[in-house]
Every structure is written in structure tokens, then in C-alpha cells.
Amino acid sequence: MIYNWICSLITCYSSPGCSLTDRIPLPELKDSDKLDKIMYMKESTKRIRLGPENLPSICFYTFLNAYQGLTAVDFTDDSSLLAGGFADSTVRVWSVTPKKLRKVKSAADLNMIDKESDDVLERIMDEKTASESKILYGHSGPVYGVSFSPDRNYLLSSSEDGTVRLWSLLTFTCLVGYKGHNYPVWDTQFSPFGYYFVSGGHDRVARLWATDHYQPLRIFAGHLADVTCTRFHPNSNYVATGSTDRTIRLWDVLNGNCVRIFTGHKGPIHSLAFSPNGKFLASGSTDGRVLLWDIGHGLMIGELKGHTDTIYSLKFSRDGEILASGSMDNTVRLWNSMKAFDEVETDDFTATTGHIHLPDNSQELLLGTYHSKSTPVTHLHFTRRNLLLAAGAYNSQ
Template identity: 50%
Template sequence: MASDKDRETLASVLAFLRSRGLKDTEEQLRREAGEELISIGDEYDSAMEVSNFSNAANSEEPVENETTILNINKAKVYHGIPKEPEITIPPELFADDEDDTDEEDKEPATKRRKGPNKKDFYARKFRSDPNAPPSTRVPFPPLSDLEKQDKLSSWKEAFKSARLGADRLPCICGYTLMNADSTVCTAGLSDDSSLLASGYSDSKIRIHSVTHKKLRAFKPAPVLKELDREGDDVMEQMFDNTTASVEKTIHCPHAGAIYSTSFSPDRRFLLAGCGDGSIRLWSLWLWTNLVNYKCHMYPVSDVEFSPLGHYFASCGTDRVGRLWSTESITPLRLFIGHNDDLTKIHFHPNSNYVATASADRTVRMWDAATGTCVRYFTGHKDVPQALCFSRCGKYLASGGRDGGIHIWDVAMAKEVLELEYHTKPVYALCFSRDNTLLASSGHDGNVALWNYKGLADQYQADNVSFGASGGAAYLVRSYATKRTSVMNLHFTRRNILLAVGKYGEL
């Protein structure tokens, strides 16, 4: 005998499928369900068609009133970036300040801009920000030796990065995905710009090495036991060179398209969100599936690792965002409040907050420590589907299906300006590493560069919002592709802009 919970669940699912026009899926579910459940589901049909579950999907305006939104936006937000963990910096990193740049990158002394020396640069990394959250507010495990080494490497690269601005534009490198045997659904790059992952409609994931280093797997366990664990090159000895290749394909045991991928900061793991509602964690050292997270009822539209690792967030068409830990198979937090499908989820740089975009045309910020909504932004004319926080953490940019880009002040909980250029949906947004430029791209095949530093300086000087729309004065340059819609943007640690797209979508 079916329980009342089973009957109500089936009725809810049938009503949802009907409201979305998914008649084939509805009929298939009816055929596979038992006769008793079908009869009970039919009895609930008339009631469920007017239920909140169905009405929310077709609502044109947010359910919350102005008083509720005002109270949400009064919450305190720690938008600052905490100081870096204490790491012993080798003395050799301070040597040769003037000669640390590659020969071909050096400029004549008359043109070279004087920048900070290395000691000043590293000192800023350990400087406290009064707007930063306490270091224990969201617990993180201590850094491993591998993560410390990667931190030092990233700081060394950042010191060599190009200083950008309205008069100093970045180099742009484009990667085009062509001749795929199935539809490309997503593409993403690792933080150090060494790996590219693309997800496809046939449940495949392809990992590409975009540097000279090839992808390798660990040696068998009996061989690893014989290694010298105290050796300086023990990590190099652990990998099997016979497995080296520039590309690897993962055949996922999913039952749907791969809609999102995300690399962990240390590049050990890869997350994949699928159309069957599952999230899988893959090891990039063993090249095998480690965990299958099952919690979403409907397709997972986006997954993302925290900038500090350990945690990751997910969202989907069940209207709920989730915060996870790699140490648990159940979600730690549920972000509930949106009235329609979630399209994008994105971590704040300090990993204490998560932003979500929804088909209800709102953008919200959630506290990872408590799970409560702390910011509620409205103003999109169509579905927002791209999110990116500024490097300082004070601003949030969101791009919509109508081509508009909104800049939000996280600290003051208000809109700064709407930027208008793209004529089709915006797919990706990215701030430069030095927080001077904002790059945007979308289905129109254009990559636009915006003078974010000039915009932020003007906004802080006026201390008021600019108004509804415009922003043409802050458009620095745009670059058009022939037939490639640009799906992802990424600034390398040296401030080179990488753009990834799929050919033939325009």
C-alpha cells in the first residue's frame, strides 16, 4: 500500500511536469507508477494545478514584499577578504626584484611602471581587513604541504602579473570546442589555468591539459608502497608516465547531460552536476569516481568549489541551493527561498557567502554559516544566469538572458549600475586579478571589457547609485568571434584573459 507521502509526492511531481509542458515525461511517469498511485494522483490534479508549487513557477513578481526585502538587506555582511594563513616564505622569493620578469616581457626603463617590491607585496597578503569575517566563522581544515606550495606559486605568479586598466588591455587567448560528437553543455578552467573541463549531453566529461604538463594517473598500490616517502621528488615518483596524455575522457554513469563542472583549488578533484539530479566527485589522480551525491530532485544546473576548497555548493531546478562538504554525503545547508529554478550559484571570495541567481529574476546572497538570506537584489528584466564577485568582495556582477549586466553593492545592498552592450544572453562574467577590468561574454559571440576601476571610483566618490541603465562610457573594448558563443571567461594569475566557447552556435 502506498503511503500518503508517496501519493502527495507523485501528485506534486505530475503537477510540476504539467506546468512545465513536459507531457512525455509525465506520461512515462504515469506508466511506470502503480495503478493505485495513478488514481490517487488524478484525484490531486485539480488541486495541485492551483497550488503554490505550480503558481510559483508562473509568477511574474517576487513573493516577498518591500518590508521583507528591506529587513533582509539590513543584515550585516562581512564582505572583506581575510588575511592569508601564516606560511613561511622562502628567502629566495625576495631575491632579484627587478630581474624577476621574463626577458620578452620586460619594458624599457622609461616606460616601465614602478610597482611594489616583493616584501611589500607579500606583506599585503597578511594584512587584516576590518570588513573580513573572523577566521573561525566558517571552519576550514589546515593547509596541507601541497596547498602551501600552491599558495606560494600563486603569489609568485601574481607578482609577475600585468597591471591592467582602461589604457592597458589584457591579452586574450581563446579556446574553441569543435567537432564534438554531442552537444557541449559546459566548460570550465582550473584556478591556475592548467586544466580545462568540458561536459557533454551524452554524459561525457573531457579533461584537457592546456599547458606542457600531461595528465597522469597514480601508479598501482604495490609500486607506491616501495617508494621513498622522504624523497624530495616523491610526488613525481607517484605518477605513472605511461598513462600520460594531453586529454582524458570520463564516461560518467549519469543518466543525463553534464550541465556544470568545477575543479578543486588544488586540482585533485573535479565536480560534475548532471541532468539526473546527481553530483559526482572525481579524483584527478586516480581518475575514478569517489562519491555520488544524491539530493537534488531535478537537474543540477550548477556546482562550484569554494575558493578555499573543502566546501562546494550546488543548485538546480528544484529551486534549492545546497552547501556541501567533501567529508559528508549530505548537505550542510539548504538555501530555500527562490520561487523558481536556480540557474547559477557562486562563492564569495572569502567563502563565507554564496550568491544564487534564479528564474524568478532575483539574485540573492546566503550566509554559509547560518543558511539565511542576507541580500535580495531585484532589477533583472529576464532570467539572470551569470554571477561573479569582484576580487575585493564588495561588489557582485550578474548577467541576464536579456543581455543586461547589473553591478550590485554588497555592503550597501543596492544596485550601482546596469551595463548594456550584449544583444543576447550573457553566459560569463570575470573580474581581472588586479580588480581593474570586468570581462563579459555571451551567446552573441562577443567578449566585452569594462572599466570597472573607473566605475567603482566614480561610484564611491558620488556615494549614490548611478541609476537604471547605461554604462556605455565604461565600455573599453569589445571583441567579436565569427561563429563561437563564449561560454566561460577566466583571468590567469598573470592577468591574461582566457575565453572558452563552442563553435557554430551563433
């Protein structure tokens, strides 16, 4: 009975039609958030419908002469900003568009601005500080994770120094240093709604935070080794964590309970991605395989083989039709995720434990393999129009 209850609960919470707005407290939408939602809807109307006959274009961002050691990458949801974490303890932010990065004016200059003017948001920015990139100093160890807030006003970074830092992208200064992990923090990610974020580290636990709290709200304990990657469910009610103990755990944000444990990988897990509808999860590992999971039933439903090295990035297209995987083998592979999910019959879920029978159909599901010259793929991102962006540091060795 307990299993069936949890199963129906997660199925409901992963359904786009299920109301979740009052399950966990969320901050009220600001006017800027509402404008961004309108812009998102406009962009969505121009979205390319992807499929086996209509594959996405791929734009690759190669970090040349990254002697500092590129260790983490993230794009904003609107693809306007790019952040990189480096082994020299710095975080760098670039503008991907012609619009340059600017800081807010000094307090003295702000007092001279007409607060009632229509273009007050433009007037508060200091044109003298405009540049294509900014460097953020503060960490005292390699930066292993970076994540933009949905509203593009903040950036999170996690480091070997055991801290997670929150940076303002208006002043390009550190606002808060969150101390809770005692060892390196391998990954951090903002909630899809902002405000909340999650971190995972060498201390074998993941922590849930809120930007206005110094202490974690939840501690997700249960992994037997490092928590290497963290991802929020699209509805923000669940967090998935991947570990070097070769398992993936799904946690309930509201009460901190572990509601799913996925086993099947033969090596440490380094990448996770939820499908846009929230019903499926993809995971990548050092074993070179991408595994697909049905969240509601807690079962593995697909195995995608082809990569020859660790998979560091996974991303579903905006419509969920295609799954992109990026690996240390210098390739990006595109998979027909919709076909993989459609082939799963409800009759296959007769058992409550174990795995359903998996056909070895990787070649049927593989839509394309794209090689970089000598660049391991660190990060993947689909734009709102379904263009695929990839990033990594050129390896000259």
C-alpha cells in the same frame, strides 16, 4: 536596526582586512597548499596591471566538432587544466600546458616505491598513462556544471541526472556521487578554500555540501524557480545564487539565512561574479544586460548594455580593474569596472531600499568588444598574470 546591522556585517565580511578564518570551520592547509600559495605570490609579482590604456590579451579556446554538445567549462586557478561538461554525459579534462595528465600507479607498483625519496610525488605517477586529455564516465544525463578544487586534485560535475559527482584528478575516477536534488542540477562550484561546495538546480533550491559528508550541510530555499548559477563570495562566508525567477539571493553559509535579494533583471540569470575585494557583484541574464551591485548596501549601482543575447560568463580581472562578459552573441566585452565603482558616491546610499539613480554610461565604460567567428562564449577566466582566457564550442549552423 536589523538592516544596519546586516549592512555593517556584510561590509566587514567583504573587507580584505576583516578576519574570517574562524567564522566557518576550514580544513588545515596541507604542505602542497602552502607551496601553491608561494607559487601564487610569485605569479602575482609578474601580474600585468590592467586599465583603459592597458587591456588584457585574450586567448580563445574553441571546441571544434563538439557534436556531444559542450554545456560547461572551467579552468583551474593556475590555468593549467581545462574541463568540459558535455551533453553525452561525459566530462573531459585537458592539460593546457605541455605537462601531460597521468594516473597514480597501481597498488602493487606503489609498494615498490621508496617512500622516503625526495621525488616520491613524481614516482607515484604512472608514465604509461600519460595523455593530453582524460574522459570521465559516470553521469547518466547531460553535464551542466563543472568546477575544479583550488588544489587541482578534484573536480566537481553536476548533471541532469540529479547528482553532483566528485572526481579524483589523481586516479580520474569518481569518488562520491552526492544525491539530494531530485531534478537536474544546473550548476556547482567549489569554495575558494576547497572542502565546501554549492549546487543549484531545477528544484528551486541551492545546497551547501562538504566533500566528506554525503548529505548537504545547508539548504538555501527561497527562490521561486530554478537556481541556474551559484557563486561563493571570496571569503567563503556567503553564497550568491541566480535564478530564472529573475532575482539574485545572497545566503549566509554559517546559518543558511538569506541576507540580500537583488531585483532588476528582466530575464533568467545565468552568470554571477564577485569582485576580488568582495564588495561588489556582477550578474548577467537573458536580457543581455550586466548589472552591478553594491553588496553592503544591497543596491544596484550600474547597468552595462551592449550584448544582444544571453550572458553566460562574467569574470573580474585579478586586480578588479576590468570586468569581462561573454555572451551567446559570440562576443567578449571588456568594461571599466573600477570607474563604475569609483563613480558611486556614499551620498547615493541615503535610502535603504530601491535603486540609486543610474547614469546611462555603458558606452563610456565599454573598453572593447571582441568577436569570435561563430562561437558563443561559455566561460571566461583571468590567469594569475591577468591574461584573459575564453572558451566555447564552434557553432557551424
